[in-house]
Amino acid sequence: MSQPSQHTTSAVLDAARPAVRAVGLRKTYGRGDAVVHALDGVDVEFARGEFTAIMGPSGSGKSTLMHCLAGLDTASAGQVFLGDTELTALGDRELTRLRRERVGFVFQSFNLLPVLDAAENMLLPMRLAGRTPDPAWHDDVVRRLGLTERLTHRPHELSGGQQQRVAVARALLPRPDVVFADEPTGNLDSRAGAEVLSLLRGSVREVGQTVVMVTHDPVAASYADRVVLIADGRLAGGLTKPTPDDVLDALRTLGA
Template structure:
């Protein structure tokens, strides 16, 4: 019975069907995505892994509408984004997607608080102050809100980026190597937060990472190789991820 209930409760946050992405033309063309079909369940933390050049970032950019595709379709929260015009796509990205990048991408002239709220402001939306407070407290940023990015450590800057990604309550947060520039302790804090945002706040997170330990924070790992899906692991551990990657020759 409980299995049935959880099955009924399952929602797909992001889905891709037969995604194709080709860079360049003729002899030098690279099929970075060669017919990828994959679905990401809402309220789950998924890590995307695979060798360098396997198409992880390309897939994430196509899923998030940051890059256009050469074939196939992407749906976010039931909306097919691959057929949207630029204006609608920009709006959808702003309203329904949060991003965390390896390089933090904070605006240097703005305080931490202003960085967190910038997206909402640009969208003309009022922040939910209670939600803002929850995120800021969970991330331990309360006494850093007036600081500029250069006055923050790397880990703190990435926590600001996480707060910025979550404050608009997006359908999905995409993170590309969010711990790539952090020492292991700051990285663990960011990963703890991403996992907590899934478990406690119901967020959906899709993260690209090279690090088997980072991937072990996820509920599921999707493996890529040569622009294809090459398998998946439920409830991954660092060891199970490492051995799967070894089989892929990563």
């Protein structure tokens, strides 16, 4: 029997490594009697090419966890790894470069610049990093997101769903290691929210993108492959192939 090539073995090992993981992650605010443990020793991994939702009661630490995983907030203790790179060991300049080159963001508030049209908003992070998108990939993303006829429109000329699709395109165009989405449907009606979630889901199924999403919505979470539950700053279980009812039942046990 022939042995696998070194290239094949390396590719298998790369695929097996988590896209992002936390080890003993802690985040505290305040001191003394006023100290708050937003994260209290979290160990968690997120697989490559998987859509994961982070859920928990209000104040559970879910947004803090995502912000630390994405390098948007600093941990008080513990480690965060993006692939083999330890984010918690990087300086501010290195962390800024890593976020531009390897991380995509989709936020509830869209964060589009009103003076730029849709095309310019989509390309802004890459231009700041001195990069240009692959033309074929750019055209494919624009087509998939239904933005071909909207590229010259400014944000005020777009619906909420269209603005969020621009934000999704902005996150996907650099082909990041991970796309982090923080309540991406929070400002959308149910139809527009379903469109955005389907697009994120499609990016996982069709191109192998890794997506980590914070949400409070059981229906939104049902689009994910897996749900990670967090309560009082600690992991509190998880679900695979979740349904809205499964998520509701799990949240009830946490007091959400």
